Amino acid sequence: MTAIWRCTLTLAGAATLTLGMAHAQSPDLSDPPAIDGEVVGDHGSHTLRMGIGLAESSPQYLSSQYFAEILDQRTEGRITVNVFPNSQLGDDVQMMEMLQTGTLDMSYPSSSPATTYVDELAVFDLPFLLPTREAAVAVMQSDVAQGMLDAFDDTGIKALTFSENGYRQLSNSVRPVETPEDVGGLDVSGLTIRTMENPVHLSIWETLGANPTPMAFGELFSAMEQGVVDGQENPWSTILTSNFYEVQDYGSETRHVYTPFIMMMSERTWDGLAPEYQELVQEAARQSADYEIQLSAEYDDWSREQLVDRGMQINRLSDDQVAAFQEAVQPVYDEWGPRIGEDLIAEVQAIVEETMNE
Numbered sequence: 001m002t003a004i005w006r007c008t009l010t011l012a013g014a015a016t017l018t019l020g021m022a023h024a025q026s027p028d029l030s031d032p033p034a035i036d037g038e039v040v041g042d043h044g045s046h047t048l049r050m051g052i053g054l055a056e057s058s059p060q061y062l063s064s065q066y067f068a069e070i071l072d073q074r075t076e077g078r079i080t081v082n083v084f085p086n087s088q089l090g091d092d093v094q095m096m097e098m099l100q101t102g103t104l105d106m107s108y109p110s111s112s113p114a115t116t117y118v119d120e121l122a123v124f125d126l127p128f129l130l131p132t133r134e135a136a137v138a139v140m141q142s143d144v145a146q147g148m149l150d151a152f153d154d155t156g157i158k159a160l161t162f163s164e165n166g167y168r169q170l171s172n173s174v175r176p177v178e179t180p181e182d183v184g185g186l187d188v189s190g191l192t193i194r195t196m197e198n199p200v201h202l203s204i205w206e207t208l209g210a211n212p213t214p215m216a217f218g219e220l221f222s223a224m225e226q227g228v229v230d231g232q233e234n235p236w237s238t239i240l241t242s243n244f245y246e247v248q249d250y251g252s253e254t255r256h257v258y259t260p261f262i263m264m265m266s267e268r269t270w271d272g273l274a275p276e277y278q279e280l281v282q283e284a285a286r287q288s289a290d291y292e293i294q295l296s297a298e299y300d301d302w303s304r305e306q307l308v309d310r311g312m313q314i315n316r317l318s319d320d321q322v323a324a325f326q327e328a329v330q331p332v333y334d335e336w337g338p339r340i341g342e343d344l345i346a347e348v349q350a351i352v353e354e355t356m357n358e
């Protein structure tokens with residue numbers, strides 16, 4: 001009797017727990033597009049390791065699994081891609097170095113830490129340059145952006161495609177970040193903010209009066225948990241899927257910069273693939289990037305709502321507040337514009353304007 005009684009209790013306890021945590025793990029996501037295209041002839045077998053920074057529920061992971069699925073089906077299992085999430089093989093900077101030495105086959109870092117290889121990528125780090133997702137996608141699919149991928153030649157890295165990391169939003173554990181009129185811009189004074197390892201991002205937060213601390217993404221959760229940093233900035237989907245809301249009570253919808261991801265392969269791995277396989281990998285990379293961008297869009301607002309449900313206090317900025325914020329980061333353009341290249345910035349702005357007039 002006792003045993004049965006205890007068992008019932010445990011079950012009841014478990015049910016309550018489950019109910020209490022009844023959050024959907026993902027929004028209504030589009031299914032991956034059907035895989036068509038012919039099976040590529042037998043050019044040997046390859047097993048590729050791909051390391052990524054984000055978690056299993058992220059658009060980055062889901063679309064990477066789709067990439068793997070395309071290669072698997074179109075080679076009848078001869079190319080296998082194993083995706084390792086959560087920075088378990090290294091952070092963005094380390095994994096790019098591993099691609100160069102050939103100790104890792106594939107990775108999917110943000111463009112921001114990749115500016116050490118291709119300077120021009122820093123155009124994506126300029127605040128408020130890409131006002132809409134449509135504009136951002138048009139830029140990522142432009143010849144200008146293709147030129148940046150091609151510029152990886154001779155670095156030991158084959159850059160395959162851009163996709164969406166997304167609009168970055170500020171979170172912190174100290175206080176709501178508002179934009180009082182007398183401050184002008186975002187009041188982040190006194191906050192220690194983790195940034196990506198990228199000088200433009202450092203400059204943005206310095207300009208705003210915060211204490212920016214560049215740090216690898218994989219170290220970020222425990223740094224916030226231990227109070228080494230007060231805050232960070234990433235898309236809502238990452239704040240959700242990497243569980244940052246557990247250690248960050250406040251969020252502000254700043255959308256201060258849109259950053260892409262770049263899917264990459266080690267040049268050694270690339271060179272070891274038959275031309276037919278190379279072509280297939282390139283095609284699958286583009287298809288999975290399209291899917292990633294779609295998933296990422298589906299995640300965006302949904303994630304913000306989920307974060308609110310989980311207790312995060314999130315404020316949105318009024319148009320006036322955004323305008324003040326934009327004005328406050330103008331010195332970043334003055335400092336970085338000439339170094340990134342005014343012509344390149346103008347080219348990107350022209351693509352943006354085209355999408356706004358459509």
Ligand code: TK8
Nearest residue numbers: 053054092109110196217
């Ligand atoms: C994941 C990173 C991450 C980026 C960052 O590997 O470092 O904050 O936004 O998503 O690329």
